[in-house]
Amino acid sequence: MDERWTPRHTAEHNMSGASCPRPARGGMPEEAVDVVVILAIAIACTIGGASGGAAGLAMAILFALASVIAIVYLRFDPHITHTANGFALIRTRRMRDGSLARVFRQGGVYQSATYLDGRRFEPVFAYRRAFDIVFDLEGQKFERTGRGVVDVLALGGGGYAWPKHALMSHDNLHMDVVEIDEAVTRAARRWFFVDELEARAGDRLHIITADGRAYLEGERDAGRYDAIVNDTFSGHEPVLALATVEAARAVRSLLAPGGLYVANVVSHEGGTELTFLRDTAATLRQVFARVWIVPATDEQFDGEDNYLVIASDEPYAVVGSIPFDEEFLGTPMTDA
DSSP states (O other), rough: OOOGGGTTTTGOOOOOOOOOEEEESOOOOOHHHHHHHHHHHHHHHHHTTOOOOHHHHHHHHHHHHHHHHHHHHHHOEEEEEETTEEEEEEEEEOOSSEEEEEEEEETEEEEEEEOOOOOOOOTTSSOOOOOTTHHHHHHHHOOOOOOOOEEEEEOTTTHHHHHHHHHHTTTEEEEEEEEEEHHHHHHHHHHSSSSHHHHGGGEEEEEEEEEEHHHHHOOOTTEEEEEEOOOOETTTTTTGGSSSHHHHHHHHHHHHEEEEEEEEEEOBTTBBBHHHHHHHHHHHHHHHHHHHEEEOOOOOTTTOOEEEEEEESSSOOTTTOOOOTTTOOOOOOOOO
């Protein structure tokens, strides 16, 4: 392996550019609420057997615990929603700069997030800001093909963080977003400003409830997209059906000449396990002429490292990409 790929040796390359889904850290308040509720129930159960001063003390403690629960709920505004992958928690947390962000937590990770103020259309996670690399390369694409980045396909909606940002930042952009779970889209409309996005973007946004792989392999016009972005996860794990050679071929068939494919890949074991990253690079090398890797880790949501794997048939100059050699490449993934 290239010595530049020592695990966690990426800080100098960190690109301030979603999700991956970030591990929920820092003592989750919903867990604290669970503890308080359990204690409250236990105390309530003892009140019946207590008398006099003991009962009064128990009632006082119970009232105090109820007050704590109320404060937590008022501060963090939690909501529970049911999705195809089970229950998810949506709550508000305070960021390092003092601003508030609403997060979508499921399977122990942050799947998405949104600011609640005037920045509500800006991505919270660094890797989702890094998806803007498709616009950074737009000038080069135009020089080579005579067309910029106009039509984009996003695989995986979630909280629609990057679609919100991209559509509100680029007036000529049209985007199809494929999200497999209608419940997730409903939650995004209710709590992540996607209803406002739809009203403002109009027919520039097309939300499609479908399986991503099935959509890629459907009867569609070849070469219709200038860029395809893949940000699909099931909890911690990537969607393998979208990571194989066969899926990459389907992606390539839908890309216009000079089109860009960008996939979000996450490390494991605290950033030390890069097998899936290496396999993804090897897989895309089977289909595309060029492959680049760009780090996009978010220090504020520290846990695992995020990387964008970019593929195209054009020899673009990708700023911030990390060189790798043949030894770094893993095993191409296939459907078989």
